[in-house]
Amino acid sequence: MERLGILVVDDTIVYRKIIGDALKEIPGVEIVGTAHNGKVALSKIKTLKPGLVTLDIEMPEMSGIEVLEALQAIPDAPVAVMLSTLTHRGSDMTIKALELGAFDFIGKPDSGTMAENMVKIRAALAPIIAAFRRQQQFRSMIGKRPAPGAVQPRPKTVFPEISSRAPLARNRATLSEIVGIGISTGGPNALARMMPMLSPDLNVPILVVQHMPPMFTQSLAKSLNAKCRLTVKEAANGDPLVPNTVYIAPGGRQMKIIAGPDGKSRNIRITDDPPENSCRPSVDYLFRSIAEHYVGRATAVIMTGMGSDGTRGLGLMKKNGAIVIAQNKESCTVYGMPKEPIESGLADVVVPLDKIAHEITRTIIR
Missing domain, CATH: 3.40.50.180 (Methylesterase CheB, C-terminal domain)
Known part of the structure; x- marks a missing residue:
């Protein structure tokens, strides 16, 4: 299975460490870099070309929302998983991020030790990454083109749309x-x-x-x-x-x-x-x-x-x-x-x- 490159973006070194440690325990992923704000993240996305970005919503200089908006203009941009504070402001911004196309989100733990929070974040991220990889494989399959002259199987329609019912x-x-x-x-x-x-x-x-x-x-x-x-x-x-x-x-x-x-x-x-x-x-x-x-x-x-x-x-x-x-x-x-x-x-x-x-x-x- 091809490894999934992930860029970790957060304005606090503590959470970059927690998220990085959590990701290291998830099979099939590789942390290709980190960034402490949105501007640095965009620069690293263009050079490192990660498949996925964990993106803090609230950051100085350039917020996670602004990064998502900028990603829409980048060909083959990575998908984003947002990290949100469990507050009304955090929830409003998270919904906006999801409407902008973020794949999913997890809440930042508001208590506990670094080790405890790492376990919580790993448990939240693992199924999201697994689901993203399955969908990535499906997109890759439907995007493949047959070789010239290859015999193409007759498509099988099992569940037609309403237009044929x-x-x-x-x-x-x-x-x-x-x-x-x-x-x-x-x-x-x-x-x-x-x-x-x-x-x-x-x-x-x-x-x-x-x-x-x-x-x-x-x-x-x-x-x-x-x-x-x-x-x-x-x-x-x-x-x-x-x-x-x-x-x-x-x-x-x-x-x-x-x-x-x-x-x-x-x-x-x-x-x-x-x-x-x-x-x-x-x-x-x-x-x-x-x-x-x-x-x-x-x-x-x-x-x-x-x-x-x-x-x-x-x-x-x-x-x-x-x-x-x-x-x-x-x-x-x-x-x-x-x-x-x-x-x-x-x-x-x-x-x-x-x-x-x-x-x-x-x-x-x-």
Whole structure:
């Protein structure tokens, strides 16, 4: 396996040391250099050509956000994994970084010894690097060109897009009255591109589980609300489900739907129930409740992300008559969460990111 070159960028020597020590214990990576600010980082990126950069968000002279903006003009620029302080300012800047295309982020530990913090950072970085390498290998495979005169195998389409299928809404007696979305790595960028495409007149509520810690989901909701024609908010316990409103599950907590006092309306319940699939909030946790309360009247969307959270919940939703839309492999930042639903046949529709909003609308409006 080709080694992955990583540049460590942080304005403090302590964290450069901690991150460097953590990376040295992850197989298949090589630290090609370090930088103490954004200007030095850009210079080293051009000469060292790392595949990945760990990038502190808040730095003097040139912030991590400014580095990301500059990287967009560099051919074959490395991907960035952001290191963020667990503060409201840090969360706002992290969401902006993710919307600018950062691959993922981890929080900087705010307590503990250097050795303890190294263990925490290694545990957070290892799965991110593994997911990046898998996606890197996939991109390399689809980017290969056959040699001149080579016999090309006939392409096999296992899960065609909706354009080759019958309109799904006509196969049900009713249209969807709710949309549930599960998403993780690459989510803020994908949601920032997809959700502004949704009409402000869908007249259904949308519930989103984005894997994130506390504070970050509030920043995500604020950012999306500024971009979308729908109202976007971080969900609160007891919120009634209101049409044309998007509810983001609070980071570090679980979100589900319960029946309202009148037995007809539906409200949001926020709980501290245990993590599922090592996730809190969990997509499975939300999808189970939608399956229970919206039989034959729901749309489920599974998008980019690591792991398999959401698959079991999708199975229940599909069993209860929901339509399942999955983001295709090629447009995912990480092809993890949609993989099993697609390969097992749970997904009714498999489309690239820029078509998801249209397919959601097809399940709601004839």
